[in-house]
Amino acid sequence: MGFDRIKAILDQGLAAWEQQNGPAALHGHGPTFKWDTKANLLAAIGHGKQLIQPDLIGKDGASANLVIDLRTGIASPAFRMPKGGPFIPDTEVQEIVDWINQGCPD
Template identity: 75%
Template sequence: MGFQRVKDILDQGMAAWEKQNGKADLSNHGPTFSWTTKAALLAASGHNKRLIQPELIGNGGDKTNLVIDLRTGIASPALRMPKGGPFIPDDQVQEIVDWINQGCPD
């Protein structure tokens, strides 16, 4: 699996959220919040937290802020993303974990 599959999962998750909730305004996540390209995703931060911490690439995908946010939420109280759902299915989140653990291949 490569980046395009990860992008598709995130894009589909956002599309499902927007279908249920209306147009999303992601500007409050921060200026680098993006997954339009692999480089953008690897450099992305949301609410001043790196989505994929570089030291976790290769072994630790389940500990990245991106995955924690998609599974349970980071903030206190925990707020799973996308806020209020619908949420990305667990098997698709696992695909993202596997991609990160594989070193984020193209």
């Protein structure tokens, strides 16, 4: 599994959210919150935190802020993303965990 699959999961999640809720502004994160390339995803910031912390790559994908945000939420109060759902299925979130654990391969 590579970045293309992770991008597809995130793209599909956003598309499902937009279908239910309308166009997303990505909460004003602007250029710091993109996943159009692997480099942008690895540099992405959400809720003021790096979404995939470099020290977790290849080790502990379940602790990545992106995964926590998709499973339970990292902000206070915690809001699972995308806020209000529909949420990315747990099986697909696990694919993201596995990808991080594998070192974020291309």
